[in-house]
Amino acid sequence: MKKLTFLIVLILGFELSAQSLEGSWRLVEQNGLKLDTVEVIRIYEDNYFAENAKNNTTDEFLWAEGGEYQTGDYKEIIDFTTRDKDLVGATLDPKLTFINKDKIQINDVTNDEIWERISDAKNDLTGNWVITGRKSDGEISRSTPGDRRTIKILGGDRFQWAAFNSKTGEFFGSGAGTYQAKDGKYTENIENFSRDKNRVGAKLQFDYIFKDGEWHHIGKSSKGDPMYEIWSPYADAYQKKSIAEDDKY
Missing domain, CATH: 2.40.128.490 (Uncharacterised protein PF14869 family, DUF4488)
Structure with missing residues (x-):
């Protein structure tokens, strides 16, 4: 039984490590609420991420932020943000979980977010x-x-x-x-x-x-x-x- 449990843990650990964040993602749910009037897009590539948000109705710019990220024990180093200048330079450690290959959950002390992958397509300039x-x-x-x-x-x-x-x-x-x-x-x-x-x-x-x-x-x-x-x-x-x-x- 112990060998079987170890094998299951090993397989799950391998599957998690094999998941890739690279590509583009859309925030679809925050704290249990569907996002309708706001569009939030995030891109992960080359161990860097960038995020931007706008009002879907008016096209008004809402925020932008980004920086380096680390997989495994997921962490973010904030290089820029329009939401809180004091966060620039900070290391954040929200919990990131793959729900499936194209859906992730990100939790921190204030938000519980569900993101869905838009695309993982690559080309000359990726x-x-x-x-x-x-x-x-x-x-x-x-x-x-x-x-x-x-x-x-x-x-x-x-x-x-x-x-x-x-x-x-x-x-x-x-x-x-x-x-x-x-x-x-x-x-x-x-x-x-x-x-x-x-x-x-x-x-x-x-x-x-x-x-x-x-x-x-x-x-x-x-x-x-x-x-x-x-x-x-x-x-x-x-x-x-x-x-x-x-x-x-």
Whole structure:
């Protein structure tokens, strides 16, 4: 009997460890209540997550937040949040449980949330990126991202970018929505925009190429200005934080 119990525990433990968070998720229930007027989307990719929320009726931006996460003993390190600036830099340890492959439950001291997976699709640009360069008048200028940075995370057919300072807690903006990336063509469909809700519904098209592992993003900005951006994999631009070291927060 003891051998059978051990085998069951071993199998369940293996199944749990085999589950993947990568992709996009929608919050469908909070504290027993279905979400109807608010849309909350979260993307997990490359050990980073980003979340954005809007009012479904008015398209009003509600919040954005994100940071690194750890699986197994699930933890989050908050890099940016518009909900509580004092949480920037903190390590949170909510309980995350897989209900099934495409549904998870996240509990903390104030909320009990049910999330459903939207998609785990991957393509050329799937991953977490940070901007490290721009091209203007034929000249490329490079920068080393520090506390102030702009990241863009893409996964499960969803994208979110965010500009922030992870030291001061300042937040400069975020945009999110769906995207397609194939054969060098990248298209964004904006569904949430912190600076101007009137941008919701816009469709932006760009070209992309890869050079030395970096994403060169070419086209026009939402204002119609020429744009050439260089994005590097986040993991290459930053040394991975140790969550254990950050527990002091």
